[in-house]
Amino acid sequence: MDTPGSPPAPPVRTAAPAVRGAALLVRSMRDPASITRLDAEALNDVLPAAYRNRLLARLEHDLADLGILQGLPEAARRQLASARIRAHVNAVTWRFEIDRVRRALAGLGIRIALLKGTAYLRAGLPPARGRFSVDVDILVPAADIGRVEWTLINGGWLPAKMNAYDQHYYRDWMHQIPPLTHGERGTELDVHHTIFPPVSGIRIDSETLLADATPVGDGLWVLSPSDMVLHAATHLFQEDPAGRLRDLLDLHDLLTLFGQQPGFWEGLTERAGRLGLGRPLYYGLRYAADLTGTAIPAAVLARTQAAFAPDAVRLRVMDWLVRNAIVAGTSGQGGSGAVARFLLFVRSHWIKMPLGVLLRHAVVKSCHRMRERNAARER
Amino acid sequence: MQLGAVPESALRAQFRAAGVRLLLAGLCINLRIDVPVVIEQILQLYGGYPIEPGPGTDDVRVHLKYASPLRRFIGRRTLVFADGAALYRPMPLRHAYLMIDSALDQCVSANVANLVLHAAVVERGGLAAILPAPSGSGKSTICAGLVTRGWRLLSDELAVLRAADGRLQPFPLPITLKNESIALIRQLVPDAYISPVFTGTIRGDMAFLRPPADSIARSAETAEPALIVSPTYQAGAPVTLRPLRKSETFRLLAASGINYYATQRFGFDTVAGLVDSCPAWRLSYGTLEQAVDAIEALLARVRMDPTTSRPAITNA
Amino acid sequence: MSFVVDQDIDSRTWRLLEPAGLAWRCWDDEYIVFHPWSGMTHYLDAIAGTVFELLLDHAATVHGLAAALANQADTPATDSLNAVVQQVLRRFDEIGLAEPIP
Numbered sequence: 001m002d003t004p005g006s007p008p009a010p011p012v013r014t015a016a017p018a019v020r021g022a023a024l025l026v027r028s029m030r031d032p033a034s035i036t037r038l039d040a041e042a043l044n045d046v047l048p049a050a051y052r053n054r055l056l057a058r059l060e061h062d063l064a065d066l067g068i069l070q071g072l073p074e075a076a077r078r079q080l081a082s083a084r085i086r087a088h089v090n091a092v093t094w095r096f097e098i099d100r101v102r103r104a105l106a107g108l109g110i111r112i113a114l115l116k117g118t119a120y121l122r123a124g125l126p127p128a129r130g131r132f133s134v135d136v137d138i139l140v141p142a143a144d145i146g147r148v149e150w151t152l153i154n155g156g157w158l159p160a161k162m163n164a165y166d167q168h169y170y171r172d173w174m175h176q177i178p179p180l181t182h183g184e185r186g187t188e189l190d191v192h193h194t195i196f197p198p199v200s201g202i203r204i205d206s207e208t209l210l211a212d213a214t215p216v217g218d219g220l221w222v223l224s225p226s227d228m229v230l231h232a233a234t235h236l237f238q239e240d241p242a243g244r245l246r247d248l249l250d251l252h253d254l255l256t257l258f259g260q261q262p263g264f265w266e267g268l269t270e271r272a273g274r275l276g277l278g279r280p281l282y283y284g285l286r287y288a289a290d291l292t293g294t295a296i297p298a299a300v301l302a303r304t305q306a307a308f309a310p311d312a313v314r315l316r317v318m319d320w321l322v323r324n325a326i327v328a329g330t331s332g333q334g335g336s337g338a339v340a341r342f343l344l345f346v347r348s349h350w351i352k353m354p355l356g357v358l359l360r361h362a363v364v365k366s367c368h369r370m371r372e373r374n375a376a377r378e379r
Numbered sequence: 380m381q382l383g384a385v386p387e388s389a390l391r392a393q394f395r396a397a398g399v400r401l402l403l404a405g406l407c408i409n410l411r412i413d414v415p416v417v418i419e420q421i422l423q424l425y426g427g428y429p430i431e432p433g434p435g436t437d438d439v440r441v442h443l444k445y446a447s448p449l450r451r452f453i454g455r456r457t458l459v460f461a462d463g464a465a466l467y468r469p470m471p472l473r474h475a476y477l478m479i480d481s482a483l484d485q486c487v488s489a490n491v492a493n494l495v496l497h498a499a500v501v502e503r504g505g506l507a508a509i510l511p512a513p514s515g516s517g518k519s520t521i522c523a524g525l526v527t528r529g530w531r532l533l534s535d536e537l538a539v540l541r542a543a544d545g546r547l548q549p550f551p552l553p554i555t556l557k558n559e560s561i562a563l564i565r566q567l568v569p570d571a572y573i574s575p576v577f578t579g580t581i582r583g584d585m586a587f588l589r590p591p592a593d594s595i596a597r598s599a600e601t602a603e604p605a606l607i608v609s610p611t612y613q614a615g616a617p618v619t620l621r622p623l624r625k626s627e628t629f630r631l632l633a634a635s636g637i638n639y640y641a642t643q644r645f646g647f648d649t650v651a652g653l654v655d656s657c658p659a660w661r662l663s664y665g666t667l668e669q670a671v672d673a674i675e676a677l678l679a680r681v682r683m684d685p686t687t688s689r690p691a692i693t694n695a
Numbered sequence: 696m697s698f699v700v701d702q703d704i705d706s707r708t709w710r711l712l713e714p715a716g717l718a719w720r721c722w723d724d725e726y727i728v729f730h731p732w733s734g735m736t737h738y739l740d741a742i743a744g745t746v747f748e749l750l751l752d753h754a755a756t757v758h759g760l761a762a763a764l765a766n767q768a769d770t771p772a773t774d775s776l777n778a779v780v781q782q783v784l785r786r787f788d789e790i791g792l793a794e795p796i797p
Contacts, residue, residue, distance in 0.1 A: 040434055047436075048462035075407050075437055075438045086641060089734060092733075093734055100791065184789075625720075626722045626738075647729040648718065651727070654722070
């Protein structure tokens with residue numbers, strides 16, 4: 001028991017270090033060398049922040065490249081070394097997993113594109129460094145989705161146990177069949193047939209994306225540079241973007257790499273226009289330039305602003321939402337960040353589903369949650 | 380410097396403010412505690428443990444606090460965080476110390492440069508015995524029994540095999556005693572300090588035995604693995620020792636590995652090395668005394684072979 | 696003597712997949728193999744282990760492996776041995792240890 005005479009504890013200060021850590025983290029990812037100028041307390045803020053945001057291994061990679069690891073305190077080096085090992089093991093696991101998926105679907109003779117993390121891994125792109133993947137995402141022709149699903153289930157992947165409502169949500173409203181889990185290895189596989197859910201009205205058929213795809217050998221493909229950038233931007237701002245510093249850094253990496261290819265910017269802008277993804281592209285470029293310091297030609301920013309930006313008021317709101325949400329999400333704290341995150345989350349779902357559908361979805365989900373909570377309590 | 384060397388009032392204040400930096404298993408673990416009763420428990424159990432008195436970079440920061448400002452007064456529940464992430468569901472105040480014990484285990488397992496096995500480790504005469512076994516096998520109690528006979532405690536829970544040299548890294552936290560073992564050990568060593576009993580946990584009654592000062596003082600001294608004994612408790616059964624085949628030993632150790640997969644080639648090589656160099660047995664026992672006698676007898680038969688520099692078993 | 700139904704037995708040549716960095720031990724006729732490509736550790740019985748060792752040397756067919764096994768054990772190669780070897784290779788394919796050469 002607390003002894004009656006004990007003095008009251010000083011106020012708990014969990015908010016400050018976490019928010020400090022987040023701000024330091026954003027700066028450290030832009031400029032890894034700045035880590036060496038941090039004192040012990042600042043390191044104690046930024047390293048846990050990096051760990052929580054799954055950026056510790058990426059930081060280690062950049063510091064190792066710069067040759068400045070040895071100047072850091074022992075405890076920092078130990079954490080970074082451990083992160084390096086974990087990221088390496090993660091890469092081994094998912095490279096193998098990609099191969100198993102390739103093997104399972106090789107006989108179908110269809111074009112399969114890897115998406116997101118496993119695409120970066122397989123194609124050896126900069127976002128793959130120090131990355132922790134959690135699943136394989138593939139894009140297949142919509143016409144072949146049935147065959148693909150059947151082949152995978154026959155090949156040892158198990159469909160997720162879910163009720164009819166959730167099945168309906170995934171198949172008809174989202175852009176994928178329900179996630180599959182491998183029966184022996186327990187790894188998750190997500191099969192998409194478009195990268196934007198049909199319900200929202202923006203329709204990008206997989207054939208369009210697959211036609212432009214880049215081969216990476218062994219019958220596997222990844223999206224073209226433009227489409228990869230557009231997917232990263234769309235994924236960042238049309239789904240829950242809170243705490244997506246990692247995703248923003250991926251976008252930064254892709255833009256930095258591909259931006260050096262002649263004709264890339266023109267092709268990117270034109271493709272965005274044609275696929276109706278101009279708005280997310282504009283946001284992606286704007287916030288990459290702003291938060292991760294990506295070098296984007298001024299003319300490109302101007303042109304995309306003119307063509308795709310929202311009105312000034314909405315833009316200011318988005319600026320506030322995104323900046324707060326990215327930094328606050330990184331810190332995992334409440335306050336204005338939490339509000340911003342919630343609003344962006346609602347917005348992202350609104351983009352995907354018409355309002356009436358969204359409301360119904362929210363009601364049904366909350367009923368399910370309540371039922372599950374009651375069932376758990378009774379056990 | 381030892382934790383107990385700092386004046387208690389200063390320690391209490393430090394636990395609640397910047398945290399106390401414990402040096403354990405080659406790591407610097409910053410321990411911050413908002414809950415006064417848990418601070419008192421730590422002061423009783425951790426007086427001999429080394430700390431880093433000044434500020435610096437930590438390996439990990441553990442923070443035990445009330446689940447919410449309200450929870451300090453009503454239905455008191457506590458949470459423990461490591462580096463800002465909550466580790467477990469909120470627990471009642473009276474079990475809060477248990478979360479610290481588990482959190483420290485997790486901090487050590489999280490460093491995947493070393494291979495960590497779920498096993499007790501004790502040492503005598505420069506030779507260490509690894510006792511891999513799941514919870515409930517009584518390995519902590521056997522550990523306590525051996526320690527009362529003068530063996531050095533490296534850990535009652537985690538065998539840490541160092542990346543640098545494959546030797547065992549000590550991590551001598553207070554030894555967990557459960558249910559009947561509490562009275563048993565109290566009887567064996569009436570002078571030893573055992574914490575108050577935590578009742579009503581999912582494992583029944585739990586208490587913690589403070590390790591001998593010598594074990595804590597030598598917590599930076601690594602040890603050479605020499606034998607492997609996997610204990611299983613069978614009430615009323617006669618004591619039996621069955622030598623394990625090498626392939627069985629590998630399976631046993633890999634299965635007891637907490638981060639075996641993460642250590643990849645290092646894990647495989649280290650386990651294979653243990654299998655090659657350490658004789659291994661499965662020990663079935665009915666009483667603590669039987670188990671302790673059997674393990675002491677086994678160690679007496681092990682010698683370091685000067686030609687191979689490996690442990691070798693001689694006939695009794 | 697029983698029939699060997701040849702079309703049931705795989706005629707393809709099999710090889711180890713990504714053998715670089717493979718580490719293994721053999722104790723009491725059980726093989727324990729660490730495969731860095733998949734990151735996994737496998738436990739192989741005597742037959743599977745011997746097939747593994749034979750493949751370390753060179754790629755082979757089911758018949759070739761069965762013949763080598765029979766030779767080592769100083770027994771005649773039977774169709775049930777062929778079937779066992781085929782089963783082992785199928786399992787190797789599943790775990791990513793070996794593959795049929797296309």
